[in-house]
Amino acid sequence: MTEDLKLNMDAFLPLRDVVFNTLREAILKGDLKPGERLMELQLAAQLGVSRTPIREAIRMLEQEGLAVTVPRKGAEVAKMTLKGMEDVLEIREALDILACQLACDRITEEQLTVLAEKKKAFEDSLKSGNVKAIAETDVEFHDVIYDATNNPKLVNMLNNLREQIYRYRVEYLKREENYPTLIKEHNAIYDSLVNRNQDGATASIREHVKNQAIAVKEVIIQQG
Amino acid sequence: MTEDLKLNMDAFLPLRDVVFNTLREAILKGDLKPGERLMELQLAAQLGVSRTPIREAIRMLEQEGLAVTVPRKGAEVAKMTLKGMEDVLEIREALDILACQLACDRITEEQLTVLAEKKKAFEDSLKSGNVKAIAETDVEFHDVIYDATNNPKLVNMLNNLREQIYRYRVEYLKREENYPTLIKEHNAIYDSLVNRNQDGATASIREHVKNQAIAVKEVIIQQG
DNA sequence: CCCCTGTACTTTGTATACATTATTCATTAT
């Protein structure tokens, strides 16, 4: 209840953006749990700002699908049902495949070099067993591919979808039995991109996303 | 300049939602043009509300991609570059194909009946030559397919993408030489869905979207 | 005992006031 939210004042951003980032992080990390109410006065007091930036941040969270508000009742952290997650995963599969296909055509030699580095960093983090680091390096690996699409709107949508999966995916990354599969899949994706083999890339990323989907759904079923 | 915006007070919605819908409509209809500034005080005066609901509506428009704000400078109607439109069309093609594939599996007999009706209504509106009606019936035809996916999040994203194309697509629908192609494409999509032919549906919708993409890009090139 | 209702309280919705930053344009120095 007595959440320990604090603002990162480094950035010279409007408070609404700082509040938005803070709440977003809190939701993704699980500090704010699905269904938990987002009360303006309480949040304002905790973060030491007025209600105005809080309200604007909530409007933004709402559009990101991280919060749901009922008029005159207030906002709460979006709950994720199994059906909702299946819907998200369905979209994500299609867009991840698209991203990989585009990257196949457009990725530069430089980006391929970076991708190789990120792939290695991911493998190293798996050895370390630090789940937070694993999640981080995995994101970085896929970010290289996303950026290679040269389609910022697509990158945006994929990041948004990833957000909604994030909380559940962490559970998946805890299970060591998945590690060999993950390494194999990353290798397959990387090799396809290096060889500009679009069909191979499509197959690899589809496999990768589908496996993750299965695991994420299992987590939700266990929780709910 | 002296826009004639007026609020629709029918709904018992918070003002932010009424303002949001009003501004959204104005942008899509072209009453508010790309690049036009959205000044809070001016809009508040025009709509007879305070700045608070205006600001919240702007935050929502922003997340929809219909407005862009620069901190401490203000918001303006999002401009659409050719590159931006290509990016949107790229995503839309992938998601429209996904929607059509899902619909192939999931569309009910009832929905197929409605789809037939909408197809006919579209053909009739083409004969009428009323562009607004054509745009409307076309949307309704595709909405049946979207709904048949049984994936509300996907429907949401597709509607959002369609919004961003809307203004330019209208030009496409003005050209009578396109009408036979449009009818043929709708028929192909409909037939594939009736026969639950997923490959056929994929090919049909891809063709349909690609043709539209070409036309929309031409419009942008002519304008810019 | 249950339901209904009224009141106190909490929370959101909206308006407004104040603070800060950007812009404009005239003025001045080079």
Add this chain to the structure above:
DNA sequence: ATAATGAATAATGTATACAAAGTACAGGGG
């Protein structure tokens, strides 16, 4: 003449005040 400067203006950013709606609970009547 042009560029830099600075005051005036106008816009956004933030806080607060007020209004209205929702919620919870106690007390009274059936």
